[in-house]
Amino acid sequence: MTKPVRVRFAPSPTGPLHIGGVRTALFNYLFAKKHNGTFVLRIEDTDQNRYVANSEKYIIDALKWCNIPFDEGPNKNEKFGPYRQSERKKLYKKYADFLIENNKAYYAFDTAEELNFHRKDHEAKKKTFIYNWHNREKLNNSLALSNEEVKKRLKNGDKYVIRFKTPINEILVMQDVIRGEVKIDTNLLDDKILFKSDGMPTYHLANIVDDHLMEITHVIRGEEWLPSMALHVLLYRSFDWEAPKFAHLPLILKPTGKGKLSKRDGDKLGFPVFPLAYLDEKTNEISRGYREDGYFAEAMVNMLAFLGWNPGTEQEIFSLEQLIQAFSLEKVNKAGARFDLDKTKWFQQQYLQQKPIDELVTLFKPIVTKKLENHVGFSNFNTEYLKKVVTLIKERAIFVADFWELSNFLFISPTEFDAKATKKAWKDGTAVLMAELIAVLTKIDDFSTENLETIVKEWITSKEIGFGKVMQPLRLSLVGAMKGPHIFDIISLIGKEETIGRITYAIKKL
Numbered sequence: 001m002t003k004p005v006r007v008r009f010a011p012s013p014t015g016p017l018h019i020g021g022v023r024t025a026l027f028n029y030l031f032a033k034k035h036n037g038t039f040v041l042r043i044e045d046t047d048q049n050r051y052v053a054n055s056e057k058y059i060i061d062a063l064k065w066c067n068i069p070f071d072e073g074p075n076k077n078e079k080f081g082p083y084r085q086s087e088r089k090k091l092y093k094k095y096a097d098f099l100i101e102n103n104k105a106y107y108a109f110d111t112a113e114e115l116n117f118h119r120k121d122h123e124a125k126k127k128t129f130i131y132n133w134h135n136r137e138k139l140n141n142s143l144a145l146s147n148e149e150v151k152k153r154l155k156n157g158d159k160y161v162i163r164f165k166t167p168i169n170e171i172l173v174m175q176d177v178i179r180g181e182v183k184i185d186t187n188l189l190d191d192k193i194l195f196k197s198d199g200m201p202t203y204h205l206a207n208i209v210d211d212h213l214m215e216i217t218h219v220i221r222g223e224e225w226l227p228s229m230a231l232h233v234l235l236y237r238s239f240d241w242e243a244p245k246f247a248h249l250p251l252i253l254k255p256t257g258k259g260k261l262s263k264r265d266g267d268k269l270g271f272p273v274f275p276l277a278y279l280d281e282k283t284n285e286i287s288r289g290y291r292e293d294g295y296f297a298e299a300m301v302n303m304l305a306f307l308g309w310n311p312g313t314e315q316e317i318f319s320l321e322q323l324i325q326a327f328s329l330e331k332v333n334k335a336g337a338r339f340d341l342d343k344t345k346w347f348q349q350q351y352l353q354q355k356p357i358d359e360l361v362t363l364f365k366p367i368v369t370k371k372l373e374n375h376v377g378f379s380n381f382n383t384e385y386l387k388k389v390v391t392l393i394k395e396r397a398i399f400v401a402d403f404w405e406l407s408n409f410l411f412i413s414p415t416e417f418d419a420k421a422t423k424k425a426w427k428d429g430t431a432v433l434m435a436e437l438i439a440v441l442t443k444i445d446d447f448s449t450e451n452l453e454t455i456v457k458e459w460i461t462s463k464e465i466g467f468g469k470v471m472q473p474l475r476l477s478l479v480g481a482m483k484g485p486h487i488f489d490i491i492s493l494i495g496k497e498e499t500i501g502r503i504t505y506a507i508k509k510l
Helices: 019-034 055-065 085-101 112-124 147-156 203-213 223-239 263-269 297-305 320-326 341-354 357-371 383-396 402-410 419-425 430-442 449-462 468-479 487-494 496-509
Strands: 006-009 038-041 105-108 161-164 171-176 180-185 193-195 218-222 245-249
Touching: 006 019, 006 218, 019 038, 019 055, 019 218, 019 245, 019 297, 019 320, 038 055, 085 105, 085 161, 085 193, 085 203, 085 223, 105 147, 161 223, 171 223, 171 245, 180 223, 193 203, 203 223, 218 223, 223 245, 297 320, 297 341, 341 383, 357 383, 357 402, 383 402, 383 487, 402 487, 419 468, 430 449, 430 468, 430 496, 449 468, 449 487, 468 487, 468 496, 487 496
Parallel strands: 006 038, 218 245
Antiparallel strands: 105 161, 161 193, 171 180
Protein backbone atom coordinates (compact mmCIF):
# COMPACT_ATOMS: atom_id res chain seq x y z
CA MET A 1 0.00 0.00 0.00
CA THR A 2 1.32 3.46 -0.94
CA LYS A 3 1.99 5.77 1.98
CA PRO A 4 -0.01 9.03 2.10
CA VAL A 5 2.07 11.92 0.75
CA ARG A 6 3.66 14.07 3.45
CA VAL A 7 6.01 16.93 2.58
CA ARG A 8 7.65 19.59 4.71
CA PHE A 9 8.96 23.12 4.38
CA ALA A 10 11.73 23.54 6.92
CA PRO A 11 13.13 27.09 6.99
CA SER A 12 15.68 28.41 9.49
CA PRO A 13 14.48 31.47 11.44
CA THR A 14 17.55 33.58 10.66
CA GLY A 15 15.88 36.56 8.95
CA PRO A 16 13.23 37.27 6.31
CA LEU A 17 12.05 34.52 3.97
CA HIS A 18 13.60 34.92 0.50
CA ILE A 19 11.32 34.32 -2.51
CA GLY A 20 13.45 31.23 -3.21
CA GLY A 21 12.18 29.87 0.11
CA VAL A 22 8.62 30.89 -0.76
CA ARG A 23 8.92 28.97 -4.03
CA THR A 24 10.18 25.88 -2.16
CA ALA A 25 7.16 26.16 0.15
CA LEU A 26 4.86 26.65 -2.86
CA PHE A 27 6.16 23.58 -4.73
CA ASN A 28 5.81 21.47 -1.57
CA TYR A 29 2.28 22.78 -1.08
CA LEU A 30 1.26 22.15 -4.72
CA PHE A 31 2.69 18.63 -4.64
CA ALA A 32 0.92 17.82 -1.35
CA LYS A 33 -2.45 19.14 -2.50
CA LYS A 34 -2.15 17.44 -5.91
CA HIS A 35 -1.79 14.10 -4.10
CA ASN A 36 -4.28 14.84 -1.28
CA GLY A 37 -1.31 14.91 1.07
CA THR A 38 -0.13 16.94 4.06
CA PHE A 39 2.04 20.07 3.98
CA VAL A 40 4.11 20.43 7.16
CA LEU A 41 5.94 23.53 8.44
CA ARG A 42 8.95 22.76 10.64
CA ILE A 43 11.16 25.48 12.11
CA GLU A 44 14.80 24.37 11.98
CA ASP A 45 16.34 26.50 14.72
CA THR A 46 19.27 24.30 15.75
CA ASP A 47 21.70 27.12 14.88
CA GLN A 48 21.08 29.29 17.93
CA ASN A 49 23.88 31.72 17.00
CA ARG A 50 22.00 32.85 13.90
CA TYR A 51 18.49 32.71 15.42
CA VAL A 52 16.42 35.90 14.92
CA ALA A 53 13.43 36.29 17.24
CA ASN A 54 10.84 37.73 14.82
CA SER A 55 11.70 35.41 11.90
CA GLU A 56 9.28 32.59 12.73
CA LYS A 57 6.32 34.99 12.84
CA TYR A 58 7.51 36.49 9.53
CA ILE A 59 7.65 33.02 7.90
CA ILE A 60 4.12 32.15 9.06
CA ASP A 61 2.74 35.59 8.05
CA ALA A 62 4.38 35.27 4.61
CA LEU A 63 2.85 31.82 3.96
CA LYS A 64 -0.52 33.13 5.09
CA TRP A 65 -0.31 36.16 2.75
CA CYS A 66 0.70 33.88 -0.16
CA ASN A 67 -2.32 31.69 0.61
CA ILE A 68 -0.16 28.56 0.99
CA PRO A 69 -1.08 27.59 4.56
CA PHE A 70 0.51 24.61 6.30
CA ASP A 71 -1.59 21.68 7.53
CA GLU A 72 0.69 20.87 10.47
CA GLY A 73 3.21 23.06 12.21
CA PRO A 74 3.85 25.21 15.28
CA ASN A 75 0.55 25.59 17.20
CA LYS A 76 -1.46 23.86 14.47
CA ASN A 77 -2.49 20.16 14.32
CA GLU A 78 0.62 19.11 16.25
CA LYS A 79 0.25 15.42 15.42
CA PHE A 80 4.04 14.91 15.33
CA GLY A 81 4.95 17.94 17.44
CA PRO A 82 6.71 19.87 18.60
CA TYR A 83 7.57 21.46 15.24
CA ARG A 84 10.49 23.61 16.41
CA GLN A 85 13.75 21.68 16.47
CA SER A 86 14.95 23.53 19.58
CA GLU A 87 11.96 22.01 21.42
CA ARG A 88 12.88 18.52 20.17
CA LYS A 89 16.42 18.80 21.54
CA LYS A 90 16.17 15.77 23.86
CA LEU A 91 15.14 13.53 20.96
CA TYR A 92 18.33 13.65 18.95
CA LYS A 93 21.02 12.44 21.37
CA LYS A 94 19.70 8.87 21.46
CA TYR A 95 19.95 8.68 17.66
CA ALA A 96 23.52 9.96 17.73
CA ASP A 97 24.29 7.38 20.43
CA PHE A 98 22.70 4.64 18.31
CA LEU A 99 25.07 5.49 15.45
CA ILE A 100 28.09 5.34 17.78
CA GLU A 101 26.99 2.01 19.25
CA ASN A 102 26.64 0.60 15.73
CA ASN A 103 30.01 1.91 14.53
CA LYS A 104 28.37 4.41 12.15
CA ALA A 105 29.65 7.48 14.01
CA TYR A 106 32.41 8.41 16.48
CA TYR A 107 33.38 10.92 19.15
CA ALA A 108 35.86 13.58 17.96
CA PHE A 109 37.74 15.53 20.66
CA ASP A 110 39.80 17.71 18.27
CA THR A 111 40.06 21.28 19.48
CA ALA A 112 39.62 24.29 17.17
CA GLU A 113 43.38 24.91 17.48
CA GLU A 114 44.24 21.35 16.44
CA LEU A 115 41.95 21.50 13.40
CA ASN A 116 43.33 24.91 12.46
CA PHE A 117 46.88 23.51 12.63
CA HIS A 118 45.94 20.68 10.23
CA ARG A 119 44.29 23.11 7.82
CA LYS A 120 47.32 25.41 7.71
CA ASP A 121 49.69 22.46 7.40
CA HIS A 122 47.72 21.19 4.39
CA GLU A 123 47.61 24.69 2.85
CA ALA A 124 51.39 24.94 3.12
CA LYS A 125 51.61 21.66 1.18
CA LYS A 126 49.05 22.98 -1.35
CA LYS A 127 46.47 20.44 -0.20
CA THR A 128 42.96 20.72 1.27
CA PHE A 129 42.33 19.29 4.74
CA ILE A 130 39.32 16.95 4.74
CA TYR A 131 38.36 15.09 7.91
CA ASN A 132 37.53 11.64 6.55
CA TRP A 133 38.66 8.04 5.97
CA HIS A 134 42.23 8.87 4.98
CA ASN A 135 43.15 10.62 8.24
CA ARG A 136 40.42 9.94 10.82
CA GLU A 137 42.34 7.14 12.53
CA LYS A 138 45.29 9.49 13.12
CA LEU A 139 43.28 12.35 14.65
CA ASN A 140 41.96 13.06 18.14
CA ASN A 141 38.86 10.85 18.14
CA SER A 142 37.40 7.58 19.42
CA LEU A 143 38.63 5.68 16.33
CA ALA A 144 42.25 6.52 17.17
CA LEU A 145 42.05 6.44 21.01
CA SER A 146 41.66 3.39 23.24
CA ASN A 147 38.25 2.62 24.78
CA GLU A 148 39.63 3.47 28.22
CA GLU A 149 40.88 6.85 27.05
CA VAL A 150 37.53 7.63 25.41
CA LYS A 151 35.58 6.68 28.57
CA LYS A 152 37.95 8.77 30.68
CA ARG A 153 37.50 11.82 28.46
CA LEU A 154 33.73 11.49 28.43
CA LYS A 155 33.70 11.09 32.23
CA ASN A 156 35.94 14.18 32.62
CA GLY A 157 33.44 16.18 30.56
CA ASP A 158 35.92 16.88 27.75
CA LYS A 159 34.27 18.71 24.85
CA TYR A 160 33.49 16.58 21.84
CA VAL A 161 31.44 16.45 18.64
CA ILE A 162 29.97 13.35 17.06
CA ARG A 163 31.03 12.76 13.46
CA PHE A 164 29.48 10.44 10.88
CA LYS A 165 31.73 7.57 9.83
CA THR A 166 31.42 7.76 6.06
CA PRO A 167 31.79 4.36 4.37
CA ILE A 168 34.80 3.98 2.08
CA ASN A 169 35.33 2.66 -1.45
CA GLU A 170 31.68 2.85 -2.51
CA ILE A 171 29.98 4.44 -5.48
CA LEU A 172 26.69 5.60 -4.01
CA VAL A 173 23.87 5.59 -6.58
CA MET A 174 20.89 7.81 -5.70
CA GLN A 175 17.71 8.93 -7.43
CA ASP A 176 16.46 12.50 -7.65
CA VAL A 177 12.94 13.04 -9.06
CA ILE A 178 14.10 16.13 -11.00
CA ARG A 179 17.71 15.24 -11.82
CA GLY A 180 17.49 11.49 -12.31
CA GLU A 181 20.41 9.29 -11.27
CA VAL A 182 23.07 10.92 -9.08
CA LYS A 183 26.34 9.09 -8.32
CA ILE A 184 28.95 9.97 -5.72
CA ASP A 185 32.22 8.36 -4.67
CA THR A 186 32.02 8.09 -0.86
CA ASN A 187 35.82 8.51 -0.62
CA LEU A 188 35.31 12.17 -1.61
CA LEU A 189 32.96 12.88 1.29
CA ASP A 190 34.03 14.30 4.64
CA ASP A 191 32.90 12.96 8.01
CA LYS A 192 30.25 15.55 8.81
CA ILE A 193 29.53 16.61 12.38
CA LEU A 194 26.13 15.29 13.48
CA PHE A 195 26.15 16.50 17.09
CA LYS A 196 27.81 19.69 18.31
CA SER A 197 29.71 20.35 21.52
CA ASP A 198 26.87 22.61 22.74
CA GLY A 199 24.52 19.61 22.94
CA MET A 200 22.59 20.55 19.80
CA PRO A 201 22.36 18.36 16.70
CA THR A 202 23.51 19.76 13.39
CA TYR A 203 21.02 20.26 10.58
CA HIS A 204 21.99 16.90 9.05
CA LEU A 205 21.05 14.70 12.02
CA ALA A 206 18.00 16.67 13.17
CA ASN A 207 16.68 16.86 9.64
CA ILE A 208 16.88 13.10 9.05
CA VAL A 209 15.44 12.16 12.43
CA ASP A 210 12.56 14.64 12.11
CA ASP A 211 11.73 13.63 8.53
CA HIS A 212 11.59 10.00 9.66
CA LEU A 213 9.53 10.64 12.80
CA MET A 214 7.16 12.96 10.92
CA GLU A 215 6.74 10.30 8.20
CA ILE A 216 7.87 12.61 5.39
CA THR A 217 7.57 10.82 2.04
CA HIS A 218 9.12 13.43 -0.28
CA VAL A 219 11.88 15.94 0.43
CA ILE A 220 11.48 18.84 -2.01
CA ARG A 221 14.16 21.45 -1.37
CA GLY A 222 16.60 23.85 -3.03
CA GLU A 223 19.54 22.83 -5.19
CA GLU A 224 21.96 24.09 -2.51
CA TRP A 225 21.13 20.92 -0.52
CA LEU A 226 22.12 18.57 -3.37
CA PRO A 227 25.68 18.10 -1.99
CA SER A 228 24.11 16.90 1.32
CA MET A 229 21.97 14.26 -0.36
CA ALA A 230 24.67 11.57 -0.13
CA LEU A 231 25.11 12.04 3.62
CA HIS A 232 21.35 12.01 4.16
CA VAL A 233 20.88 8.81 2.13
CA LEU A 234 23.74 7.19 4.08
CA LEU A 235 22.19 8.25 7.38
CA TYR A 236 18.86 6.68 6.41
CA ARG A 237 20.73 3.50 5.57
CA SER A 238 22.64 3.60 8.86
CA PHE A 239 19.38 3.76 10.81
CA ASP A 240 17.86 1.08 8.56
CA TRP A 241 15.03 3.47 7.67
CA GLU A 242 13.33 3.88 4.30
CA ALA A 243 14.51 7.13 2.74
CA PRO A 244 12.00 9.58 1.28
CA LYS A 245 12.10 10.51 -2.39
CA PHE A 246 14.36 13.53 -3.03
CA ALA A 247 13.74 16.41 -5.46
CA HIS A 248 16.17 19.33 -5.66
CA LEU A 249 14.73 22.51 -7.16
CA PRO A 250 16.83 24.75 -9.45
CA LEU A 251 18.25 28.02 -8.14
CA ILE A 252 16.51 31.35 -8.77
CA LEU A 253 19.13 33.35 -10.64
CA LYS A 254 19.85 37.07 -10.88
CA PRO A 255 18.17 38.96 -13.78
CA THR A 256 21.48 38.64 -15.67
CA GLY A 257 21.26 34.85 -15.31
CA LYS A 258 24.63 34.72 -13.52
CA GLY A 259 24.58 33.70 -9.85
CA LYS A 260 21.90 33.28 -7.21
CA LEU A 261 19.36 36.07 -6.70
CA SER A 262 20.16 38.08 -3.58
CA LYS A 263 18.73 41.00 -1.62
CA ARG A 264 21.55 43.15 -3.03
CA ASP A 265 20.25 42.50 -6.57
CA GLY A 266 16.81 43.71 -5.52
CA ASP A 267 18.20 46.83 -3.82
CA LYS A 268 20.34 47.63 -6.86
CA LEU A 269 17.62 47.11 -9.50
CA GLY A 270 14.64 48.29 -7.44
CA PHE A 271 12.53 45.22 -6.72
CA PRO A 272 11.82 43.17 -3.57
CA VAL A 273 13.23 39.69 -2.96
CA PHE A 274 11.05 39.08 0.12
CA PRO A 275 7.27 38.50 0.17
CA LEU A 276 6.67 41.01 3.00
CA ALA A 277 8.65 44.05 4.13
CA TYR A 278 11.03 43.17 6.94
CA LEU A 279 12.49 45.29 9.74
CA ASP A 280 15.92 44.16 10.90
CA GLU A 281 15.75 44.98 14.61
CA LYS A 282 19.54 45.07 14.93
CA THR A 283 20.25 47.53 12.12
CA ASN A 284 16.76 49.14 11.81
CA GLU A 285 17.08 48.49 8.08
CA ILE A 286 13.79 47.83 6.27
CA SER A 287 13.80 45.39 3.36
CA ARG A 288 11.10 45.83 0.72
CA GLY A 289 8.32 43.31 0.32
CA TYR A 290 6.06 42.33 -2.59
CA ARG A 291 2.96 43.04 -0.50
CA GLU A 292 4.09 46.56 0.42
CA ASP A 293 5.24 47.25 -3.15
CA GLY A 294 1.64 46.72 -4.24
CA TYR A 295 1.80 43.24 -5.77
CA PHE A 296 -1.15 40.90 -5.40
CA ALA A 297 -0.21 37.66 -3.63
CA GLU A 298 -1.75 35.59 -6.48
CA ALA A 299 0.42 37.39 -9.05
CA MET A 300 3.61 36.77 -7.05
CA VAL A 301 2.70 33.09 -6.53
CA ASN A 302 1.89 32.63 -10.23
CA MET A 303 5.24 34.24 -11.15
CA LEU A 304 7.15 32.03 -8.68
CA ALA A 305 5.50 28.88 -10.01
CA PHE A 306 7.03 29.62 -13.42
CA LEU A 307 10.54 30.02 -12.00
CA GLY A 308 11.76 26.51 -12.71
CA TRP A 309 8.47 24.82 -13.63
CA ASN A 310 6.57 24.81 -16.89
CA PRO A 311 3.22 23.12 -17.59
CA GLY A 312 4.24 22.45 -21.20
CA THR A 313 1.32 24.51 -22.57
CA GLU A 314 0.82 28.12 -23.72
CA GLN A 315 -1.16 28.99 -20.58
CA GLU A 316 0.62 31.33 -18.16
CA ILE A 317 -2.11 32.64 -15.86
CA PHE A 318 -2.98 29.99 -13.27
CA SER A 319 -5.11 30.26 -10.16
CA LEU A 320 -3.78 28.34 -7.15
CA GLU A 321 -6.33 25.60 -7.82
CA GLN A 322 -5.18 25.35 -11.46
CA LEU A 323 -1.54 25.21 -10.34
CA ILE A 324 -2.37 22.31 -8.03
CA GLN A 325 -4.03 20.42 -10.89
CA ALA A 326 -1.22 21.08 -13.38
CA PHE A 327 1.82 20.72 -11.10
CA SER A 328 4.23 17.81 -11.27
CA LEU A 329 7.86 17.47 -10.16
CA GLU A 330 8.71 15.85 -13.50
CA LYS A 331 8.03 19.21 -15.20
CA VAL A 332 10.48 21.08 -12.95
CA ASN A 333 13.67 22.06 -14.81
CA LYS A 334 17.19 21.20 -13.71
CA ALA A 335 18.66 24.49 -14.95
CA GLY A 336 18.56 27.66 -12.86
CA ALA A 337 15.56 29.96 -13.40
CA ARG A 338 16.34 33.61 -14.24
CA PHE A 339 14.31 36.19 -12.35
CA ASP A 340 12.66 38.65 -14.76
CA LEU A 341 11.29 41.89 -13.29
CA ASP A 342 9.34 42.80 -16.46
CA LYS A 343 7.65 39.38 -16.43
CA THR A 344 6.85 39.80 -12.73
CA LYS A 345 5.16 43.13 -13.49
CA TRP A 346 3.34 41.51 -16.41
CA PHE A 347 1.83 38.91 -14.05
CA GLN A 348 0.81 41.71 -11.67
CA GLN A 349 -0.85 43.63 -14.50
CA GLN A 350 -2.77 40.55 -15.69
CA TYR A 351 -4.14 39.98 -12.18
CA LEU A 352 -5.03 43.65 -11.76
CA GLN A 353 -7.08 43.55 -14.98
CA GLN A 354 -8.93 40.45 -13.73
CA LYS A 355 -9.82 41.93 -10.33
CA PRO A 356 -13.48 42.91 -9.78
CA ILE A 357 -13.98 46.68 -10.04
CA ASP A 358 -15.47 46.79 -6.52
CA GLU A 359 -12.30 45.29 -5.06
CA LEU A 360 -10.09 47.77 -6.93
CA VAL A 361 -12.30 50.66 -5.79
CA THR A 362 -11.97 49.51 -2.17
CA LEU A 363 -8.16 49.53 -2.55
CA PHE A 364 -8.12 52.88 -4.38
CA LYS A 365 -10.52 54.74 -2.07
CA PRO A 366 -8.06 55.36 0.81
CA ILE A 367 -5.47 56.67 -1.69
CA VAL A 368 -7.95 59.20 -3.12
CA THR A 369 -9.17 60.18 0.35
CA LYS A 370 -5.61 60.92 1.46
CA LYS A 371 -4.77 62.85 -1.73
CA LEU A 372 -7.90 65.01 -1.46
CA GLU A 373 -7.52 65.57 2.29
CA ASN A 374 -6.56 69.23 2.06
CA HIS A 375 -7.90 69.91 -1.40
CA VAL A 376 -10.46 72.64 -2.02
CA GLY A 377 -12.27 72.76 -5.33
CA PHE A 378 -13.45 70.10 -7.75
CA SER A 379 -13.31 66.66 -6.18
CA ASN A 380 -16.28 64.74 -7.48
CA PHE A 381 -15.78 61.73 -5.27
CA ASN A 382 -18.15 58.90 -4.38
CA THR A 383 -18.13 55.13 -4.89
CA GLU A 384 -20.03 55.25 -8.20
CA TYR A 385 -17.68 57.92 -9.53
CA LEU A 386 -14.65 55.87 -8.40
CA LYS A 387 -16.01 52.83 -10.27
CA LYS A 388 -16.21 54.85 -13.48
CA VAL A 389 -12.70 56.25 -12.95
CA VAL A 390 -11.15 52.83 -12.26
CA THR A 391 -12.93 51.27 -15.26
CA LEU A 392 -11.55 54.04 -17.44
CA ILE A 393 -7.89 53.93 -16.38
CA LYS A 394 -7.10 50.44 -15.05
CA GLU A 395 -5.84 49.06 -18.38
CA ARG A 396 -2.85 51.39 -18.23
CA ALA A 397 -1.99 50.46 -14.63
CA ILE A 398 0.27 47.80 -13.14
CA PHE A 399 -0.41 48.59 -9.48
CA VAL A 400 -3.36 50.14 -7.68
CA ALA A 401 -0.90 52.85 -6.62
CA ASP A 402 -0.64 53.84 -10.32
CA PHE A 403 -4.33 54.80 -10.40
CA TRP A 404 -3.79 58.24 -8.87
CA GLU A 405 -1.13 59.28 -11.38
CA LEU A 406 -3.40 58.06 -14.19
CA SER A 407 -6.54 59.78 -12.90
CA ASN A 408 -5.69 62.75 -10.64
CA PHE A 409 -7.15 65.18 -13.22
CA LEU A 410 -10.50 63.43 -12.80
CA PHE A 411 -10.55 64.66 -9.21
CA ILE A 412 -8.57 67.92 -9.30
CA SER A 413 -8.83 70.65 -11.93
CA PRO A 414 -5.47 71.50 -13.51
CA THR A 415 -4.00 74.88 -12.51
CA GLU A 416 -0.76 74.52 -14.47
CA PHE A 417 -0.21 73.33 -18.05
CA ASP A 418 2.65 71.29 -19.48
CA ALA A 419 4.95 73.76 -21.26
CA LYS A 420 5.91 71.50 -24.16
CA ALA A 421 2.29 70.48 -24.77
CA THR A 422 1.15 74.12 -24.54
CA LYS A 423 3.63 75.20 -27.17
CA LYS A 424 2.42 72.45 -29.48
CA ALA A 425 -1.36 72.73 -28.87
CA TRP A 426 -2.14 76.37 -28.07
CA LYS A 427 -1.77 78.60 -31.16
CA ASP A 428 -3.08 81.94 -32.33
CA GLY A 429 -6.82 81.56 -32.71
CA THR A 430 -7.06 78.62 -30.23
CA ALA A 431 -8.76 80.76 -27.59
CA VAL A 432 -11.48 81.76 -30.10
CA LEU A 433 -12.04 78.11 -31.08
CA MET A 434 -12.25 77.05 -27.41
CA ALA A 435 -14.80 79.81 -26.71
CA GLU A 436 -16.90 78.54 -29.64
CA LEU A 437 -16.58 74.98 -28.26
CA ILE A 438 -17.94 76.21 -24.91
CA ALA A 439 -21.00 77.53 -26.75
CA VAL A 440 -21.46 74.12 -28.42
CA LEU A 441 -21.12 72.21 -25.13
CA THR A 442 -23.50 74.56 -23.32
CA LYS A 443 -26.35 73.51 -25.63
CA ILE A 444 -25.80 69.75 -25.07
CA ASP A 445 -28.04 68.05 -22.50
CA ASP A 446 -27.04 64.41 -23.06
CA PHE A 447 -23.44 64.24 -21.79
CA SER A 448 -22.88 60.60 -22.70
CA THR A 449 -19.56 59.79 -24.38
CA GLU A 450 -21.18 58.79 -27.68
CA ASN A 451 -23.43 61.86 -27.95
CA LEU A 452 -20.62 64.28 -27.05
CA GLU A 453 -18.29 62.73 -29.60
CA THR A 454 -20.90 62.87 -32.40
CA ILE A 455 -21.85 66.54 -31.83
CA VAL A 456 -18.31 67.88 -31.27
CA LYS A 457 -16.89 66.04 -34.29
CA GLU A 458 -19.75 67.24 -36.50
CA TRP A 459 -19.03 70.82 -35.35
CA ILE A 460 -15.27 70.46 -36.13
CA THR A 461 -16.10 69.02 -39.58
CA SER A 462 -18.50 71.86 -40.30
CA LYS A 463 -15.68 74.36 -39.60
CA GLU A 464 -13.44 72.55 -42.12
CA ILE A 465 -10.45 72.49 -39.77
CA GLY A 466 -8.17 69.65 -38.63
CA PHE A 467 -9.35 67.71 -35.59
CA GLY A 468 -6.00 68.35 -33.86
CA LYS A 469 -6.68 72.09 -33.73
CA VAL A 470 -9.55 71.44 -31.30
CA MET A 471 -8.78 68.09 -29.69
CA GLN A 472 -5.24 68.93 -28.55
CA PRO A 473 -6.05 72.21 -26.77
CA LEU A 474 -9.22 70.58 -25.39
CA ARG A 475 -7.18 67.78 -23.80
CA LEU A 476 -4.67 70.31 -22.50
CA SER A 477 -7.49 72.35 -20.94
CA LEU A 478 -9.05 69.35 -19.19
CA VAL A 479 -5.94 67.41 -18.15
CA GLY A 480 -3.12 69.96 -18.07
CA ALA A 481 -1.01 67.67 -20.28
CA MET A 482 -1.22 65.42 -23.33
CA LYS A 483 -2.20 62.29 -21.44
CA GLY A 484 -5.25 60.43 -20.21
CA PRO A 485 -8.01 58.20 -21.62
CA HIS A 486 -10.49 58.97 -24.43
CA ILE A 487 -11.25 62.70 -24.24
CA PHE A 488 -15.04 62.30 -24.47
CA ASP A 489 -14.95 59.76 -21.62
CA ILE A 490 -13.23 62.44 -19.53
CA ILE A 491 -15.86 65.10 -20.45
CA SER A 492 -18.72 62.71 -19.75
CA LEU A 493 -17.22 61.80 -16.37
CA ILE A 494 -16.40 65.24 -15.00
CA GLY A 495 -19.64 66.73 -16.35
CA LYS A 496 -20.75 69.89 -18.16
CA GLU A 497 -20.07 72.48 -15.46
CA GLU A 498 -16.55 71.26 -14.68
CA THR A 499 -15.65 70.87 -18.39
CA ILE A 500 -16.75 74.40 -19.26
CA GLY A 501 -15.00 75.74 -16.14
CA ARG A 502 -11.72 74.11 -17.11
CA ILE A 503 -11.82 75.35 -20.71
CA THR A 504 -12.65 78.88 -19.47
CA TYR A 505 -9.70 78.76 -17.05
CA ALA A 506 -7.35 77.59 -19.84
CA ILE A 507 -8.46 80.44 -22.11
CA LYS A 508 -7.63 82.97 -19.35
CA LYS A 509 -4.39 81.34 -18.32
CA LEU A 510 -3.00 80.55 -21.79
